[in-house]
Amino acid sequence: MAVGPVGPRTRLNGQPKGVTTDALHVEGLDRVVAARVMGVVYVVCGGAVAVIAAAVPQPAGSNLAAMEGICISGVVLGPLVWMLPWERWPRVATLALAVVALGFISGFDAASAADGFRYGLFDVVVFAWVGLSQARGTSVALVPFLVAGYVGPLVAAGHGWDSATASVFYAVPSCIVTGEAVAWMADRLRRTQGELVSAQEALVQGERLSAVGEMATVIGHELRNPLGAVTNAHYLIRSSLGDPEQVEQYLDVAEREVTRAVRLAEDLALYMRERELERARVEDGT
Amino acid sequence: MTKRHADVLVTDDDDGIRSTVAAMLRAEGFDVIEASDGDMALEMLEEHQVDVLVLDIRMPRMDGISVLDALEVPPVVLLVSAFSMDEEIRSRTSGKVFRYLRKPVAPGRLIGFVAEAMGEAKVRSAEG
Numbered sequence: 236m237a238v239g240p241v242g243p244r245t246r247l248n249g250q251p252k253g254v255t256t257d258a259l260h261v262e263g264l265d266r267v268v269a270a271r272v273m274g275v276v277y278v279v280c281g282g283a284v285a286v287i288a289a290a291v292p293q294p295a296g297s298n299l300a301a302m303e304g305i306c307i308s309g310v311v312l313g314p315l316v317w318m319l320p321w322e323r324w325p326r327v328a329t330l331a332l333a334v335v336a337l338g339f340i341s342g343f344d345a346a347s348a349a350d351g352f353r354y355g356l357f358d359v360v361v362f363a364w365v366g367l368s369q370a371r372g373t374s375v376a377l378v379p380f381l382v383a384g385y386v387g388p389l390v391a392a393g394h395g396w397d398s399a400t401a402s403v404f405y406a407v408p409s410c411i412v413t414g415e416a417v418a419w420m421a422d423r424l425r426r427t428q429g430e431l432v433s434a435q436e437a438l439v440q441g442e443r444l445s446a447v448g449e450m451a452t453v454i455g456h457e458l459r460n461p462l463g464a465v466t467n468a469h470y471l472i473r474s475s476l477g478d479p480e481q482v483e484q485y486l487d488v489a490e491r492e493v494t495r496a497v498r499l500a501e502d503l504a505l506y507m508r509e510r511e512l513e514r515a516r517v518e519d520g521t
Numbered sequence: 522m523t524k525r526h527a528d529v530l531v532t533d534d535d536d537g538i539r540s541t542v543a544a545m546l547r548a549e550g551f552d553v554i555e556a557s558d559g560d561m562a563l564e565m566l567e568e569h570q571v572d573v574l575v576l577d578i579r580m581p582r583m584d585g586i587s588v589l590d591a592l593e594v595p596p597v598v599l600l601v602s603a604f605s606m607d608e609e610i611r612s613r614t615s616g617k618v619f620r621y622l623r624k625p626v627a628p629g630r631l632i633g634f635v636a637e638a639m640g641e642a643k644v645r646s647a648e649g
Contacts, residue, residue, distance in 0.1 A: 456603040456604055457603070459603035459624040459625055460535045460537065460538055460603060460624065460625075461537060462625050463537075463538050463624045463625030463626065464535070464537030464538050464541050466625050466627065466628065467537075467538070467541030467542060467544075467545055467628055468537075468541055470541075470545060470628035470629075471541060471544055471545060471548070471628075474548060475548075485541070485544075488537060488540065488541060491537065492537045495537075
């Protein structure tokens with residue numbers, strides 16, 4: 236059976252009725268999962284940077300206490316983010332986590348008196364998360380926050396038009412390309428998954444129809460024997476009307492064969508009912 | 522050993538079909554013997570000189586096709602089945618089957634086919 240493009244009726248495993256792959260295409264990763272992923276990123280990145288910052292000498296003008304404070308804030312905020320009731324809030328609420336993350340990075344840049352691009356890798360991580368969890372194009376919408384967070388600490392530190400400030404021209408495209416590439420790949424993956432589910436459903440439906448058709452064919456053929464015997468008995472009764480004993484004998488044959496045919500028809504009806512019940516159970520997940 | 526003669530051997534595992542077909546043919550004056558599967562049919566063909574074999578395809582133990590495979594020179598055969606006979610069955614039994622019949626066969630037609638097959642048996646017997 237040919238499988239068409241993923242239509243608006245296609246539903247993924249575990250996906251509630253009424254939510255379609257088209258909706259997934261727009262929405263991206265489940266918002267609770269997305270928020271929890273960002274919570275983990277807060278803890279892992281905050282913890283790792285806190286340890287590294289404490290272990291290595293920092294440049295002149297840096298404020299280690301502020302750097303560690305920012306990192307520990309991330310580590311503490313992570314579990315809180317995990318526990319918040321994201322399912323009650325709209326998806327756009329999770330974008331606040333990206334803005335907060337950009338704020339952490341910006342604050343850390345300012346506290347460490349570092350060039351903007353030194354910690355630019357973390358901006359890329361944030362935009363990868365945006366691509367994974369939000370609709371395509373969201374990375375572009377976040378550019379003002381990225382530019383402000385990137386350039387702000389440099390301006391505050393007294394940088395003018397120099398190479399550190401100019402690095403924003405490759406930091407921003409890098410983040411956008413990362414976010415959109417991840418969003419595109421995630422979208423493709425979801426579409427492929429939707430197509431697989433659709434193909435699987437078509438296969439199951441085809442097998443179901445095939446089994447029913449096969450059963451109907453077998454019963455149809457099995458009915459030919461009792462029907463043939465009844466036809467023969469009828470012929471014999473007509474030609475034996477003068478002999479009550481033979482008539483009785485062939486009437487018995489006819490009755491037996493009719494009973495057999497009825498039983499076959501009942502078997503078919505029972506089989507169909509069982510398949511309907513089985514299908515209903517599968518659809519209900521019981 | 523001299524074989525006994527029978528006009529028709531009706532071979533079908535379905536009691537209803539076999540007994541009524543045999544009764545109809547007897548009523549028409551044919552000398553009929555019956556077998557309920559392929560093994561039994563071969564045994565009866567060992568013991569009887571049969572002119573016409575009415576043979577069902579689907580039977581337990583040994584089916585009709587295997588019976589034909591086992592017979593080098595079969596009687597005049599009317600091959601019967603509830604299923605349609607595809608090209609594979611026709612090519613495998615080619616040269617050994619006089620007519621292919623699909624169940625249910627109307628009594629009048631069946632009697633006519635058996636009479637026709639008896640005529641064919643006589644022709645073959647005359648040709649030696």
